[in-house]
Amino acid sequence: MRGVHLLSSLVVLALASFLASATDPGPLQDFCVAVNDIKTGLFVNGKFCKNPDDVVAEDFFTSGLDMPGDTSNKVGSNVTTVNVDRIPGLNTLGITLVRIDYAPYGENPPHTHPRATEILVVAEGTLEVGFVTSNPQNKLFTKILKKGDVFVFPIGLIHFQFNRGHENAVAFAGLSSQNPGVITIANAVFGSNPRINPDVLTKAFQVDKNVIDYLQKQFWVPN
Template sequence: MKAVHFLVASVFLALASSLASAADPSPLQDFCVAINDTKNGVFVNGKFCKDPKLVTPKDFFFSGLNIPQKTSNPVGSTVTPVNVVQILGLNTLGISLARIDYEPYGQNPPHTHPRASEILFVQEGTLYVGFVTSNPDNKLFTKVLHKGDVFVFPIGLIHFQFNIGKTNAVAFAALSSQNPGVITIANAVFGSDPPINPDVLAKAFQLDQNVVKSLQAKFWWDNN
């Protein structure tokens, strides 16, 4: 009987180990430059990739991240992403980058990256930043950042940046995914298509239904 119990335990341990490792595998080649044309692609490591013989330095290159972006929009900021869409050579490498420009009192509104942690470096200006932990604590961690400071936002947590200075600010973010994704909270909740039933939001946010409808009627700006 003990032998049977041992055998069953061994099977469960083996299964648990298998499930624990059921994540994206590490690349099995030097690079896998993404390609949309599957007819001319080579299937490598679960992805369609450009034939390595046809890969050029341009596949790993992006220019213009030094150029300030316009921030005259409702939130007062603009995000310039550099992910696998902009650099096809980032495919399978698990990293990406972004530049964020803020006008005075502009902000990168509360949002999440479902597939990446983020590390933020302030090049110019003064930013008030923070993130909120998951339920049930919902603890807020905040910090005022100055030029040269760095702050980390853990994967999936709601976070924000707010330019509290009187001059423009610039920050650069590195993210642990080739395509981190972004969910801006207000946009997703009040700007969904089609709209969420106002009864749901009125009860969830403890608001009058007219307030909810007013919020849903607004134009929710995407600063990405």
């Protein structure tokens, strides 16, 4: 019995250690500006880092987020991402910024970020936003947001934004990972490569196979 308790304790400690590390690792230096030069760089957290003596203010800077993105696509939205590829100084700092533009009645369709919580602020327009909790509750939390309103989407949960207005809308969001990832539900389910067996989706969605065939033939916007 004592051995069982010891094993249980070890399992709990291992799980706690895993959960504590299930996010971007904390940096052990002031910064680690990403570079592609493997001759002069130091390899840290998956990137080569610039010699700190060569770092300049431009490594922590970008511009152009005042420019609207092209929303002339089927979903009527555009996501402009500011990550380590755009600001090398973001490397190891565990954060990403996005600008999201919405055409009238455009949407950022249901999706998840497997490695990040998202906090969104509306800069212009009116958005209907929401997220759904995990099984078995699948509870929807939804809100109408106006300019200046802020909403949080917890890590890994399916969420969306929809422009309810007749005018363009703009939002900015911060995500708590250098590489938050994104899985757009419709794209993943109906636009996978290769396609998921239609018999699987027919049973999963409880619809006629013709519906699945139709959906799998659509062009899914990689937003």
